[in-house]
Amino acid sequence: MKLKTKTMEWTGQSLKLLDQRKLPFVEEYVECRSHKEVAHAIKEMIVRGAPAIGVTAAFGYVLGYREFKNGNLKEWMEQVKYTLSQTRPTAVNLFWALNRMEKVFLENINEKDLDTILENEAMRMAYEDIETNKAIGKNGAELIKDGSTVLTHCNAGALATVDYGTALGVIRAAVESGKRVKVFADETRPYLQGARLTAWELMKDGIEVYVITDNMAGWLMKRGLIDAVVVGADRIALNGDTANKIGTYSLAVLAHRNNIPFYIAAPVSTIDPTIKSGKEIPIEERKAEEVTHCGGSRIVPEGVKVLNPAFDVTENSLITAIITEKGVVKPPFEENIKKILEV
Numbered sequence: 489m490k491l492k493t494k495t496m497e498w499t500g501q502s503l504k505l506l507d508q509r510k511l512p513f514v515e516e517y518v519e520c521r522s523h524k525e526v527a528h529a530i531k532e533m534i535v536r537g538a539p540a541i542g543v544t545a546a547f548g549y550v551l552g553y554r555e556f557k558n559g560n561l562k563e564w565m566e567q568v569k570y571t572l573s574q575t576r577p578t579a580v581n582l583f584w585a586l587n588r589m590e591k592v593f594l595e596n597i598n599e600k601d602l603d604t605i606l607e608n609e610a611m612r613m614a615y616e617d618i619e620t621n622k623a624i625g626k627n628g629a630e631l632i633k634d635g636s637t638v639l640t641h642c643n644a645g646a647l648a649t650v651d652y653g654t655a656l657g658v659i660r661a662a663v664e665s666g667k668r669v670k671v672f673a674d675e676t677r678p679y680l681q682g683a684r685l686t687a688w689e690l691m692k693d694g695i696e697v698y699v700i701t702d703n704m705a706g707w708l709m710k711r712g713l714i715d716a717v718v719v720g721a722d723r724i725a726l727n728g729d730t731a732n733k734i735g736t737y738s739l740a741v742l743a744h745r746n747n748i749p750f751y752i753a754a755p756v757s758t759i760d761p762t763i764k765s766g767k768e769i770p771i772e773e774r775k776a777e778e779v780t781h782c783g784g785s786r787i788v789p790e791g792v793k794v795l796n797p798a799f800d801v802t803e804n805s806l807i808t809a810i811i812t813e814k815g816v817v818k819p820p821f822e823e824n825i826k827k828i829l830e831v
């Protein structure tokens with residue numbers, strides 16, 4: 489069984505991941521042959537983006553199952569799941585994918601072909617992700633007017649998913665439907681996902697893209713140069729509060745102030761049904777070097793303290809709509825998210 493996209497390749501025996509730390513300058517794949525190598529790839533951001541992390545972890549679970557030698561299989565798989573889950577705390581897709589794999593494992597624990605059953609489930613998840621993104625794109629494209637300039641933050645594109653992307657999926661679908669769309673990509677300090685990844689993949693697709701530094705968005709909005717903001721999500725609470733890359737909240741405030749629609753594009757698997765509001769979302773704090781250094785060079789004086797929260801939470805009142813594969817969810821979010829979860 490095989491799967492191959494630009495972001496990841498499942499060879500049947502291993503998972504090859506495009507090393508996103510090296511983009512846009514080097515296109516190199518890292519081959520993971522064990523669940524620990526997969527966990528390392530997620531933690532070190534060789535692969536990143538909520539849906540991509542989820543599917544990667546699912547394949548890590550399959551590799552973990554194959555590493556079992558003797559002893560208690562159930563306990564071994566609990567350990568495998570634990571190792572994979574301790575990589576990044578904010579994107580709920582990681583836990584969603586691992587729970588889904590664990591359910592299939594427990595339901596089929598006595599089956600002879602459990603290996604194939606688990607591999608099939610991970611493959612299904614990967615293909616579903618692409619289909620889901622195309623549906624998000626189709627639903628979202630209707631909200632983008634011909635001739636629009638769309639601002640996006642971080643990278644919620646093909647690289648952050650198995651393929652096609654969520655926020656960039658909306659832009660891709662709008663372009664595919666014949667609309668003229670221009671994209672402003674926030675550079676997204678400190679990790680520069682916008683400058684390095686979003687610009688790279690949109691340029692390759694021939695979609696007109698301008699990189700702007702994060703502090704330019706407000707002024708461009710004020711001058712009427714931005715028609716809509718579309719971003720991805722790492723975790724959405726039941727009331728619609730949304731965690732996404734640090735800087736998303738500032739954009740939402742600015743969009744609100746300037747009467748610009750602010751859209752979240754995400755699969756239903758990014759909705760965490762266990763939390764009522766964004767206050768409960770754990771925010772990953774990453775290493776100081778990402779802030780003190782840029783492109784390998786120190787930019788902050790030695791000894792100065794820094795903060796590095798990787799995500800922020802945008803409250804539901806700042807969100808115009810959440811674009812999912814099952815439809816566009818509008819306020820009141822609490823009521824309408826429940827409805828979409830029931831479909």
Ligand code: MRU
Binds near residue numbers: 536539579
């Ligand atoms: O730290 P990252 O690069 O994993 O953060 C990614 C984001 O914040 C994305 O916007 C989000 O995961 C959605 S990806 C479709």
